[in-house]
Amino acid sequence: MQLLKRYLLPFIPLLALLLMAAGVAAQPDDKRILLVLSGHGQQQGQQAPGYEFDEFAKAYLVFKAHGIDVDIASPQGGPVEADEYDPAKPYNQQVLDDPAIMAKLANTLATAQLDAANYNGIFIVGGKGAMFDLPKDAALQQLIAAIYQQHGSVAAVCHGPAALVNVKLADGSYLVANKAVNSFTNEEEQLFGKKWLPKFEFLLQDKLTERGGIFQASPIMLNHVVVDNRLITGQNPTSTVAVATALVKSLGITPLVMPPHKDDHTLALVAALLDGKPDAAQALASNPEQLHIELAGMYGYYYFTAANTETAWQHALTLMLLSQSAINNPALDLQIAKAQQKLGDKAAATATLKQILANKPEFEPAKVMLNSMSL
Template sequence: MLAVVLTVVPLSALSTPALDTVLMIVSGEGRDAGKTRPGYEFDEVSQAWLIFKANGLSVEVASPQGGPVEADKYNPKEPFNAQLLADHDAMGKLANTRKIADLQAADYAAVYVVGGKGAMFDLPRHAPLQELIANAWQRGAVVAAVCHGPAALAPVRLADGTALVAGRKVTGFSNEEEALFGKKWAKEFPWLLEDALRERGGQWSEAPLMMPHVVTDGRLVTGQNPYSTPGVAEAIVRALGRTPVARQPGRDERAMAVVHQLRSGDLKGAAAAVKRDPAAHHVELIGMLGYYQAKAAGDDATALRPALQTMELAAPYMTEPQLTLGIADAHLRLGNREKARALVQTVLDASPGMEQAVTLLKRIDG
């Protein structure tokens, strides 16, 4: 990728950025809800936007080409998405994004780069965006990104020629996460995000697969994955000198909170929290999280056990044979052959001849 040469305003000429406006950057790459070309993540827009608005901040939206932009497939019934979809002002701004090249860094207190795999394509190669981010940083603005959004930060160089991320604590969509969820598009990426940030001197950190993780280093805020979005948005609010207003966490956040509780050693407390109010927790997300964490764990028992416990936390509230088979497979890898066989048999009783169940049973009896 070509290096971007920036003309940055001297520090002596800098002014204080606007106190109440956040510039939200989204990829304009998306087509057909992500089927033929990946775009941005609507969940990462809606959750952040609602937090910014609740804390008295204005939001503008920009993309490389300006105009309408297309998100990847998302659930419009998810409460935070439904709330933003009903906001005519917000949807109008997404339908007619501002062109990045037309903007001035001095107009914004913060720049927030939304993720989605599209961000790996058009944002790193867009020179006006790199210049805008560099100038915003030099002027004292907060610079933030979530999931694949930090791809826009990787090429940014400051007035002295150093990389923006050099020597600073950062995170983003990890190589481990990419290995499981990026197979369709990752082969076309210019680089893996984690590799690029490390190579440019970023001090990388990450949480277990798809767990929320927010890293704040002064005015630089990064989040690991989509579930880090509320934390990133509130970190931006705090970096702007405000105390985030109290709010009720959504079911995704509650789900992640009980998984964190489980992984911290309080399995009984996590199970009790879900049992008290299953509807308040996104139990399907808990099950999915455990399932993929188990896949990533391989035969590492230390990583596999909490993944198994996470799947079992969701199992009483789901009727998904794939989850049951995931639990059985984890038991098998941990040496609990009889438990694995019993679970597979329950699937075969309900769905005789199910290919995945038959294959797993052969492994158990092999």
């Protein structure tokens, strides 16, 4: 099945054109979108964070499939650096093999040189670099305001909404004021952003709220998209495709049904499990070749860290157990033991700890926990 999907993916643009010609989707009518990336990144030694290539790739593929023209911009123009990413992921590989978009990426347009009249919408890619340069780019703020006020659409994902916090409209009000919004949340920052968090001038959730935004959110790293008229915001990388699709729809184009990426499909099932859907765990267990089961396990690991109810502990344990053999890591096994202990299953926790020490006798955290349980 995966081989078939990989074979069919290059033909999606042609399929899109055929479907639109058949009346399934509206014609793009020469729509053009501006993709904005942070130019803050420095590749050497990860001295400064940049943009997220995964988000860029997923969004671009949605726009390409719908026949929408794309330009790429950054505050300073020229080449920009992405944070570390996996080029072997199918969606990244597709973009890396696309010479036209890679040429644009190698020489981004400077925001100060652009005319909002040329664009029907703007999509701001995330990545922690966005927290450093995008809120300070006056030219970008003017572009966003102008596109919105000429009845264009504004979309941003993950840390991309950092570009919105200082945008004011002609009447002096903030763009996000009294509008439903979301972004990478404070909780997600505390779990996944510790390296750069001390260098941030603000937390994005707090700043959007301070500007009058009505903040919405889902559990960590799950898809959540907020559409308030022509303002579209997404919570995290998992939300990228949905944000891009909502932008397509806002341009008057009927979105095509596109095959989900493996990581997005996995986290959609995780969301269903957390929502109490009875078949979600079975779906995760029975389709490992179509899913990123290790991702489900790591989700359970972090979800347990933030959990504070018995139901949440049980969900976290279920996810970790599903991927335990695939991950095969004592840190995950220790988290499983902690969840078992939280749920009152001392026998299971003890057995898990003993198994860790049978495989890794020197693993001190397991020794400490086992000794504490025997007191």
